[in-house]
Amino acid sequence: MNISVGKHFLKVVDEIPQIPEDIQSRFSNINPIRFFPYNELSRLNRAYMFLSEARGTHAIQSKVSNYIMCLECMFSTDAIEITHKVCERVAFFINDENHTKKAIFELIKSAYDVRSKYVHGQKLPSKTSTFNQLKELSEKMDDLIRRVFLKIIKTDTDVFSFGDTPLNEYYKDLILE
Template sequence: MKYIFIAPVHFMEINSTLSKGIQLKDNIRISNNKDFIENLFDTTEIYEWIGNVGYRELKNSTYIYAQGNTADLIEKHGEEWNYLNYCFYFLRESQSFLHDLWHVKDHSSYVRDGFIYVYDETDKNPVELQKASLSQVSSNKSGEVQKTIFSKEEINLAKELYQNSEAYNLSSSRNGGRYPTLNPFGTDLSRIERAEAFVFMARGESVLPLKLINYCTALECLFTSDAAEVSHKMAERASVLFGATKEERINYFKLIKAAYSIRSKLTHGQAVNQKIEKVLETTQSIDELLRKILNEDHQIFLASQEDFESFFNDLLLSREFG
């Protein structure tokens, strides 16, 4: 038997037609070709299963799809998984690519519903269709959900990141991909991996102070190894590592202090009384800073705790400040 997985990507536009699409990883592709959708609905019974709303969503969107033999899915993941699990697998992979796309450019594009259509390859009679849904709706650095236009070059940059990331492991999640593990933040994750997880959660939050909470926690993952003087350490270490000039270092220091002030008030149950313009500016700037940090290859974030502390002590005490 064969299968087709397909999921519309909301609030995403590509500025040229991709025909068969760009192959992202294995048999997973991204496309905006309406002819593929028309042919899919003309040659299968999928319309009877997902209806006019699903058809219109797919026809008028960028979409991620995969097609192949069901035997290959069973060989890769094991016989214990059903088609709903495989649908979640492809949805999670799509979500992972879109997170890698954030590294290229800020956006609020997301996948919500995905369909896997299983059919007999001899007569294309439908065997099964499963729908899986994810709950996260991404927002951009301003907390808004808006269409973002991408070029093929930007898609290919994200593709490189995506191909270097680990494939989603169905066995590592609960209920076959519906939910993550109860504790995904164990010691097996590096600082960068923990920070990425909190950035991912921040992008799913449209309330700016709540978005900032997760951004600040991402910075803590990267720049601290204990609970002492957290905000000062983050501001100091980030500013000396990424500020090329005295002015840049001062700006980064003030930025992180401002973000942490908002974060602290909210987590301690106090009113966030800063003007919305200040909260917005801080959130946007922290988003951009985290993208800069995570896009640069700093091996210190993979070092042991002892080497990590020694590195920043040496950097702070030996650097000539201009």
């Protein structure tokens, strides 16, 4: 006995028809499942992977979600208060005269709100529920991450090879000094 999803309900069916092998083989290479050693990737490699996924998808909510995961790879060191820490750390890390820390913090917080609602299957927040609002958020996040990567490449590459404990200390110094 198997469960099948109907148009508006679940129904139990005795047999699910099988797709003929010749048809299956035509589609076997469309989206093959691949394994890669995620845990062996560096913090920056994982971040770049999520950035690539963000830039490669057409689903704008997924794009924003991947931008957040990209930032988490670089700016989180534990599982406590991740949203606040990432928003704050990125704001202090960028620290340029064109964008206030508060504006950067709020931008990332808005992206976190979209990501959270999206991955948990809820309706998006009203301030980011239209295409134009999401497009603007996505473009701002892409620009922010571009600036983060440029700063890392130019000045702080070594910092991001630290383990979690020394990186956490780096962020404390960055914010509290």
